[in-house]
Amino acid sequence: MADQSDEIQVEQQTLDVLYARLDELRAATRARLGAVRRGGPSGSPQNRSERDAFATLYEDRAALLEAVEDRLCFGRLDFDDQVTRYIGRIGLTDEQHTSILTDWRAPAAQSFYRATAAHRDGVFRRRHLVTTGRQVTGLEDEILDLTLPGSHVSELNLSGEGALLAALAAGRTGRMGDIVATIQSEQDAIIRSDLQGALVVQGGPGTGKTAVALHRAAYLLYAHRRLLERSGVLLIGPSQSFLRYIDQVLPSLGETGVVSTTISDLIPGFSARATESPVVAEIKGRAVFGSIIRRAVTARQRVPAQDVRLRVDGHDIVIRRRDIRDAIAKARRNHKPHNQARVTFVREMLSRLAQQYVDQMSFSIEKDERAEVIEELRTTREIRIALNLAWMPLTPEKLVADLFAKPHRLAQVAHELSPAEQAALARPAGSPWTESDVPLLDEAAELLGEDNQVAKAQARQDAEQRAHTLDYARQVLESSDSGGGLVNADMLADRFATGASFLTTAERAEKDRAWTYAHLVVDEAQELSAMAWRALIRRCPSRSMTIVGDVAQTSSPAGARSWSAMLTPLLRDAWRMSELTVNYRTPEAVATAARTMALTARLPVSPLTSAREIPGALQIHPAAAADLRALTLDLALRTVGEVRSGGAGQVAVVVPAGQTDAVRSGLLALALARGEDPADLADGVVVLSPAQVKGLEFDAVVLEEPADIYTGPGGASDLYVAMTRPTKYLHVTHSRPLPPGMSA
Numbered sequence: 001m002a003d004q005s006d007e008i009q010v011e012q013q014t015l016d017v018l019y020a021r022l023d024e025l026r027a028a029t030r031a032r033l034g035a036v037r038r039g040g041p042s043g044s045p046q047n048r049s050e051r052d053a054f055a056t057l058y059e060d061r062a063a064l065l066e067a068v069e070d071r072l073c074f075g076r077l078d079f080d081d082q083v084t085r086y087i088g089r090i091g092l093t094d095e096q097h098t099s100i101l102t103d104w105r106a107p108a109a110q111s112f113y114r115a116t117a118a119h120r121d122g123v124f125r126r127r128h129l130v131t132t133g134r135q136v137t138g139l140e141d142e143i144l145d146l147t148l149p150g151s152h153v154s155e156l157n158l159s160g161e162g163a164l165l166a167a168l169a170a171g172r173t174g175r176m177g178d179i180v181a182t183i184q185s186e187q188d189a190i191i192r193s194d195l196q197g198a199l200v201v202q203g204g205p206g207t208g209k210t211a212v213a214l215h216r217a218a219y220l221l222y223a224h225r226r227l228l229e230r231s232g233v234l235l236i237g238p239s240q241s242f243l244r245y246i247d248q249v250l251p252s253l254g255e256t257g258v259v260s261t262t263i264s265d266l267i268p269g270f271s272a273r274a275t276e277s278p279v280v281a282e283i284k285g286r287a288v289f290g291s292i293i294r295r296a297v298t299a300r301q302r303v304p305a306q307d308v309r310l311r312v313d314g315h316d317i318v319i320r321r322r323d324i325r326d327a328i329a330k331a332r333r334n335h336k337p338h339n340q341a342r343v344t345f346v347r348e349m350l351s352r353l354a355q356q357y358v359d360q361m362s363f364s365i366e367k368d369e370r371a372e373v374i375e376e377l378r379t380t381r382e383i384r385i386a387l388n389l390a391w392m393p394l395t396p397e398k399l400v401a402d403l404f405a406k407p408h409r410l411a412q413v414a415h416e417l418s419p420a421e422q423a424a425l426a427r428p429a430g431s432p433w434t435e436s437d438v439p440l441l442d443e444a445a446e447l448l449g450e451d452n453q454v455a456k457a458q459a460r461q462d463a464e465q466r467a468h469t470l471d472y473a474r475q476v477l478e479s480s481d482s483g484g485g486l487v488n489a490d491m492l493a494d495r496f497a498t499g500a501s502f503l504t505t506a507e508r509a510e511k512d513r514a515w516t517y518a519h520l521v522v523d524e525a526q527e528l529s530a531m532a533w534r535a536l537i538r539r540c541p542s543r544s545m546t547i548v549g550d551v552a553q554t555s556s557p558a559g560a561r562s563w564s565a566m567l568t569p570l571l572r573d574a575w576r577m578s579e580l581t582v583n584y585r586t587p588e589a590v591a592t593a594a595r596t597m598a599l600t601a602r603l604p605v606s607p608l609t610s611a612r613e614i615p616g617a618l619q620i621h622p623a624a625a626a627d628l629r630a631l632t633l634d635l636a637l638r639t640v641g642e643v644r645s646g647g648a649g650q651v652a653v654v655v656p657a658g659q660t661d662a663v664r665s666g667l668l669a670l671a672l673a674r675g676e677d678p679a680d681l682a683d684g685v686v687v688l689s690p691a692q693v694k695g696l697e698f699d700a701v702v703l704e705e706p707a708d709i710y711t712g713p714g715g716a717s718d719l720y721v722a723m724t725r726p727t728k729y730l731h732v733t734h735s736r737p738l739p740p741g742m743s744a
């Protein structure tokens with residue numbers, strides 16, 4: 001022990017040097033930022049914009065230096081050739097530019113995660129530093145050179161087993177933390193895998209897929225910073241609550257520029273919140289909807305049943321079917337989206353109609369007079385109506401809403417769907433949007449292009465905004481008495497505008513539906529439909545993607561049961577797969593029970609080894625139907641008390657979606673009856689449906705009546721997800737027989 005305390009002292013000295021350097025850099029960055037800010041708002045627009053750029057740079061740097069306070073340095077490598085290297089959250093150099101801390105993502109840090117006794121890479125000792133604040137509180141050494149005393153090989157091949165098991169045993173806070181100090185070798189291989197192509201990471205529950213996906217994003221941003229910062233990285237998660245659960249991980253790794261969203265929120269300024277039956281969601285998720293939407297667009301470019309005859313200004317004009325057919329063909333030939341191609345169609349039709357008009361005149365006319373004729377025809381109401389009927393300007397919302405509100409429109413373009421399937425999709429116009437509508441709207445937006453009516457409205461709005469800004473600039477000039485011709489209202493308005501447009505890549509990308517990203521990270525990817533994949537792939541033309549998920553946990557009927565069946569039609573052979581095999585979350589007994597149930601239900605479960613065993617982790621409590629709820633509520637309250645006795649801790653009660661409200665009020669009533677503080681209850685326990693717990697984890701889960709979940713819409717997959725959420729205890733309460741394969 002004396003040995004270890006000496007070593008701790010040595011490491012404390014190193015840590016003191018590293019934190020002192022961190023403090024120095026923080027102070028220097030703050031000083032530079034202060035100097036830039038003191039520069040004030042004067043100077044030419046260019047100076048001002050340079051200053052803004054520097055200020056943003058220093059602000060980012062200051063935020064990064066603040067974010068790495070906790071566990072700044074967590075490891076040390078000792079090499080055969082006497083070299084020692086410290087590994088931490090960021091790289092640091094001293095004043096002579098000598099490296100004193102290696103960024104965990106640098107190639108020089110790789111051995112910290114990968115070196116094994118069999119492949120040492122010249123490392124004879126790997127040391128994990130356990131720190132609390134700025135104090136070293138413990139050490140864990142792994143001697144990789146088996147000829148040295150103290151060497152030891154972990155059964156599961158885990159590195160830094162002590163540090164890892166301590167991290168896994170810690171109480172959950174409701175927010176995911178980073179795993180940078182204890183990344184395991186199979187995870188590291190995925191994190192550092194090539195940027196090119198799509199990488200699918202398949203793994204059972206708790207194998208660290210989410211953690212790995214986020215650390216990979218941080219790694220790629222480090223290794224390919226220029227490319228990735230210019231075009232951005234997009235992260236897709238299954239729900240807003242999941243995004244909240246993970247939202248501290250990337251900032252703690254010093255990365256803040258990743259855009260994260262869900263399929264429901266994929267289109268900027270649009271949010272789909274309504275729910276619909278799984279049957280309907282499955283139909284709308286089919287890849288064939290790509291063709292259906294395409295046909296729905298071309299169906300809106302149509303030749304009318306009859307010629308239309310009218311008189312304009314004493315001239316006979318015939319809107320002929322033949323002319324419309326030719327103009328449609330001409331407009332389609334330029335392969336522009338519907339709303340843009342419409343311009344060609346209208347121009348061609350007006351030119352043909354103008355020719356009819358001119359042919360009836362007894363004299364020839366000049367070019368500008370012909371333009372007047374065209375304008376007159378363009379503004380004639382009947383002509384406008386006839387041209388719109390032939391080629392209507394459309395928004396994606398209108399196109400998709402019509403498809404489901406007007407059965408004849410769907411029937412016209414969706415011959416792949418049976419009459420029953422078409423009938424299932426019917427809904428009234430004005431119905432609220434659902435998640436599976438979003439990929440259809442996105443597909444439609446792509447094919448329709450900007451509606452120039454919308455663009456015109458935007459231009460009008462911009463002009464109004466400009467007038468408003470000018471007005472404001474004039475007032476500023478008047479009140480600041482800075483006349484004398486040095487600056488005019490227009491120039492000042494420009495300066496205000498420059499300030500407003502000073503956006504980061506992530507901010508610009510987030511606002512732009514058509515933005516294309518350099519890399520895409522998709523979590524819980526098994527849930528995505530073929531249509532959702534089309535929408536995502538469109539956003540990442542390079543196909544550089546990290547796709548993580550588990551096809552045994554798929555509950556969406558439109559999701560993937562096999563990666564190859566889902567991805568090969570979309571990506572051909574431009575995807576590769578890696579598997580994660582160690583379960584870091586669920587105790588062995590719980591994992592085994594979940595797995596046996598899943599195998600009995602023939603789910604495509606991945607092989608899995610559990611890193612932890614906790615005695616009494618799985619407890620099954622039978623009850624009479626009349627007593628079941630009371631038992632569930634009592635267990636939930638008792639378990640919250642137990643898991644929070646040591647500080648942090650979270651319990652989830654999982655019940656089918658329709659019962660969450662009843663359980664929530666039951667818990668509250670019971671807590672009040674027992675004189676407990678409702679605020680404590682709200683902190684420590686959540687009541688969620690199987691769909692809502694996907695991707696999350698808790699110290700303990702109380703699962704009521706598994707047979708209800710098993711026979712519910714998500715079936716055995718939902719039950720598999722629910723059973724695999726706890727890090728410590730799973731309590732199952734039931735009055736009906738347990739589902740096949742499920743037992744203690």
Ligand SMILES: Nc1ncnc2c1ncn2[C@@H]1O[C@H](COP(=O)(O)OP(=O)(O)OP(=O)(O)O)[C@@H](O)[C@H]1O
Binds near residue numbers: 178585724
């Ligand atoms: N190397 C590691 N060191 C410490 N903790 C780890 C490590 N790998 C995974 N974990 C922890 O294990 C838990 C499960 O990880 P994660 O949520 O990423 O798993 P998952 O595979 O995405 O699970 P699911 O399929 O159930 O969503 C998390 O608490 C994570 O922090």
